[in-house]
Amino acid sequence: MTAGRPGSxxxxxxxxxxxxxxxxxxxxxxxGFVWLPAVQAGRSAPxxxxxxxxxxxxxxxxxxxxxxxxxxxxxxxxxTAATQQLLARGNAARGVTxxxxxxxxxxxxxxxxxxxxxxxxxxxxxxxxxxxLQDFRSGMRxxxxxxxxxxxxxxxxxxxxxxxxxxxxxxxxxxxxxxASADDPTRRLAEFGDPMRGIAACAACHGPLGFTTAAPSxxxxxxxxxxxxxxxxxxxxxxxxxxAQMRSIARQxxxxxxxxxxxxxAGVPPGGVASQTSAxxx
Ligand code: HEC
Ligand code: HEC
Numbered sequence: 001m002t003a004g005r006p007g008s009x010x011x012x013x014x015x016x017x018x019x020x021x022x023x024x025x026x027x028x029x030x031x032g033f034v035w036l037p038a039v040q041a042g043r044s045a046p047x048x049x050x051x052x053x054x055x056x057x058x059x060x061x062x063x064x065x066x067x068x069x070x071x072x073x074x075x076x077x078x079x080t081a082a083t084q085q086l087l088a089r090g091n092a093a094r095g096v097t098x099x100x101x102x103x104x105x106x107x108x109x110x111x112x113x114x115x116x117x118x119x120x121x122x123x124x125x126x127x128x129x130x131x132x133l134q135d136f137r138s139g140m141r142x143x144x145x146x147x148x149x150x151x152x153x154x155x156x157x158x159x160x161x162x163x164x165x166x167x168x169x170x171x172x173x174x175x176x177x178x179x180a181s182a183d184d185p186t187r188r189l190a191e192f193g194d195p196m197r198g199i200a201a202c203a204a205c206h207g208p209l210g211f212t213t214a215a216p217s218x219x220x221x222x223x224x225x226x227x228x229x230x231x232x233x234x235x236x237x238x239x240x241x242x243x244a245q246m247r248s249i250a251r252q253x254x255x256x257x258x259x260x261x262x263x264x265x266a267g268v269p270p271g272g273v274a275s276q277t278s279a280x281x282x
Contacts, residue, residue, distance in 0.1 A: 075240050076138045077131045079213045086159055087126055095164025098157055102149050111168040116224030123170030128216040129162035132240075141240040171220040179269040186260040199252050202261070205245070212245070223266035230258045 077083065100109075103121075107113050111122030121129060135141035137150040137158075153161070180187040191209070193201035205212040207219075218226065232238035233250035241247055253261070 072140070074242050074244065075131065075135050075140050077134045077214075077242075079127075086155065087130060087162065089159065090126060090163025090166075091160045092163040092167045095160035095162070098153075098161050099164055103161070107165075111165050112171040113222065116222045117228070118222070119225045120171045120221055121165040122168035123220070124165055124217055125211075125214065126159075126162040126166035127214040129165055130158050131214045132216075133158040133161065135240040141238060170217070179267065180264060186257070186264045189257060190261065190264060194252075197252050199249055202249075218265040220267060221265055223262045223268060226262035226265055227258060230262065231255075234258070 099107075106115075106118045107121050108118075111124075112120045132141060133146075133150050133153065134155075136143045136146040137153065139147075143150070150158070182188075189199070190202045193199045193204070201209065202218070203209040205215040207215075207217060229238065230250050230253065233241065233247050234253060236247060239247060250258075
């Protein structure tokens with residue numbers, strides 16, 4: 001093979017190829033570094049390394065960190081027909097005995113706790129309780145407090161405890177709507193979400209508009225508990241929500257919104273003092 005002589009047709013072809021390649025490179029860089037970052041909403045001013053990652057299609061660092069946590073699945077619980085059938089066989093009467101022995105001290109005899117750090121369980125969805133107990137036992141949810149109480153529970157124990165608490169009357173009547181007017185921004189966030197920021201309506205998964213399997217009921221929950229959980233989901237400290245359904249929403253909320261949503265669901269009127277959910281006896 002001989003190289004093309006200067007001025008030959010072959011030489012001109014090289015020049016065309018090189019210019020075409022250079023033009024393609026410039027166009028790709030413009031799309032990758034300028035256009036894509038500009039249209040990727042919610043990514044605030046990426047540094048050069050993030051820009052390079054995103055331009056060549058690698059996940060950015062925050063996504064990588066989430067994926068590292070998600071090296072394991074978020075939860076061992078899957079909503080298969082077998083799980084649903086297991087829950088359907090829940091024995092609430094047996095659950096009463098188990099609860100009295102090891103749960104009532106913190107969660108209250110009636111499933112309504114008298115301390116904002118202990119969640120109310122009365123009237124909670126059985127699927128949610130069952131899943132959380134499983135996640136505490138597997139360590140998918142931080143077992144620091146709950147770990148010792150679930151370690152010796154069998155699947156059937158968890159099922160029966162869930163059936164028991166689900167059967168108890170909820171802590172607080174569903175009064176939130178009466179407390180907040182229809183144009184209250186927190187109520188609007190709960191009922192309609194914020195599509196511009198990719199926040200789906202809380203009510204679409206947590207009720208009353210719709211129910212996602214094992215999305216816990218929020219109405220009448222302890223304000224302090226709701227706030228701590230939203231913060232933990234936003235930071236990724238809690239990461240047992242399947243497909244990051246809840247983390248992706250919590251991350252979008254401002255600290256102020258977290259505070260006001262917690263108050264809204266706890267039934268505290270807008271601007272109301274940090275009162276706790278009433279605890280009708282322990
Ligand atoms: C020493 C106090 C204590 C005892 C006893 C206890 N819990 Fe808990 N429980 C907590 C705390 C605190 C949390 C909040 C999560 C956390 O901080 O770990 C929690 C969370 C939960 C949750 C998650 C609720 C939600 O909405 O996600 C469930 C379900 C639960 N406990 C059930 C039980 C059951 C059933 C028992 C008895 C077998 C029990 N707990 C015993 C303190 C306790
Ligand atoms: C796409 C459905 C979906 C939407 C929309 C949603 N959530 Fe959730 N949320 C879930 C699921 C599912 C869980 C349970 C995660 C798990 O399995 O641990 C959850 C858990 C929570 C928890 C933890 C409660 C507990 O008892 O531990 C809080 C608090 C919460 N969501 C608040 C909200 C708020 C406030 C909004 C609206 C801004 C919202 N969620 C919107 C699905 C949703």
